[in-house]
Amino acid sequence: MAENSHRAPTSPTVDALVQLSFTVQLVLTRVAAQHDLSVTQLRLLGILRDRTPTMAAIAAFLELDRSSVSGLIDRAERRGLVARHTSEKDARVTLVEATPAGFAVARQIAATVSDSLETLLAAASPVDRASLEKLAATLPQP
């Protein structure tokens, strides 16, 4: 038997996908940390860039329990990044909106992430870039 019987053979494409994913997450984690934020808070700010969603919508988007989102918004609110508003149509519903400070942080983070990833992609050919874009566009949501 080979030296290592624990490693099941897996496709090189799958390996590439997983490795790529962790590289991107590492970049996101580091950039978020520069602003003393978690990747989840970073995602939250991303969502709020062009939406004013309900708590439930945020939970659905992030695939979190609504109680987890309550805590998430509590902490973001405490830091002045987001604000809660009660819906005028349905008093049960809470809408979440980024504050000007929240938008500013979101912009900075997006710019830094973009720069970092572009630097990593420096060696990628236009054809490989196009493949990557096509792949992302056609990949079904799991």
Add this chain to the structure above:
Amino acid sequence: MAENSHRAPTSPTVDALVQLSFTVQLVLTRVAAQHDLSVTQLRLLGILRDRTPTMAAIAAFLELDRSSVSGLIDRAERRGLVARHTSEKDARVTLVEATPAGFAVARQIAATVSDSLETLLAAASPVDRASLEKLAATLPQP
């Protein structure tokens, strides 16, 4: 001014990379959850498939503080997935090894992740796959 002044223009390749990354992480999170594990524990088991590293090596690999790794290994050990051994060469050093149960879980997880991602990749052409593999191989570590 446009409807939304908060969204800075970013490259489609960067967007693709980020989206792809979150898709993969979602798959990993779900598969890990099926075994009541976190993605970090999943990564740990992945590392231990072909290594018996020191605590410090695990910390370096996962980019965590050594104290965080102590807790991580505590919890994995409590669940019977890994075991600690003191190095015979240097009594300060602790080596971490997967147990048979740990290897079994690692194998199952790897198989499920592989299946899930292959399903997602069903529509990807051989050329696009090759591009993805090349990209992962040439991407510098950030």
Add this chain to the structure above:
DNA sequence: TATTGTTATACTCTATAACTATA
């Protein structure tokens, strides 16, 4: 009654600082 959100509780994950044991 059903839905929206919060709270109480418990656990994992993580870091910082202080510590122990060994080299």
Add this chain to the structure above:
DNA sequence: TATAGTTATAGAGTATAACAATA
């Protein structure tokens, strides 16, 4: 003294269960 690892502590993130307010 320096290094490897642990412990104490604190906080973020997450889920489950129970709850209040509103529909």
